């Protein structure tokens with residue numbers, strides 16, 4: 001096994017992270033983002049299907065950037081395609097959720113959405129205020145850590161590599177030095193997993209309320225990751 005010096009590894013993870021985050025770090029620094037007007041917020045709040053479609057498109061774009069990040073991680077492309085898909089299906093949304101903290105503004109508790117700063121109320125028409133609140137809480141907690149891009153990149157790589165593994169039980173962590181050190185401030189693997197499950201539940205609830213909308217107007221990757229019918233044949237095996 002070729003041992004890569006840790007600083008080389010960190011450097012390559014940082015470069016992959018920087019190249020696949022949006023907005024880029026330079027755009028976030030010093031840029032004063034506008035907030036939505038009352039009229040714009042009311043318009044977003046009055047459209048249920050359109051808001052779901054907008055968010056599904058944004059999530060899908062964010063996941064596509066995480067896929068690109070993974071492909072640039074040393075060794076990822078050496079994995080079998082099956083293993084690559086397993087890790088991405090289990091971990092991409094967790095990385096998307098962690099990356100959101102970069103676009104969170106702690107002073108106003110708002111997050112960038114379609115070019116402007118949005119509070120949780122903008123997403124009211126999604127019909128899942130608890131999930132939206134939990135996502136904002138996660139972004140707030142992570143942004144309070146003031147992680148560097150390098151630290152976020154390493155955390156993202158760890159989440160992908162550990163994706164699908166059962167979260168370490170509190171009793172066995174001390175005995176297993178290789179697990180992610182439990183840091184009280186970092187989101188626990190269980191917390192991220194719970195957010196992803198809540199999102200999945202909400203998608204199922206939306207599909208029951210609005211039959212046909214997801215299959216007719218959501219991005220194919222979103223459908224494959226979050227709304228695959230048992231009858232669907234996974235794209236990778238077509």
Ligand SMILES: O=S(=O)(c1cccc(C(F)(F)F)c1)N1CCc2ccc(OCc3c(Cl)cncc3Cl)cc21
Pocket residue numbers: 052054055056058059062096097100111112113114120123126128131132135136199202203
């Ligand atoms: O749409 S985002 O640009 C977005 C951006 C800011 C705040 C939100 C929200 F919504 F969290 F406040 C959504 N985006 C980017 C990264 C991301 C991760 C999860 C996500 O889940 C949206 C969603 C869907 Cl698709 C269906 N049911 C409930 C939810 Cl929360 C969206 C998202």
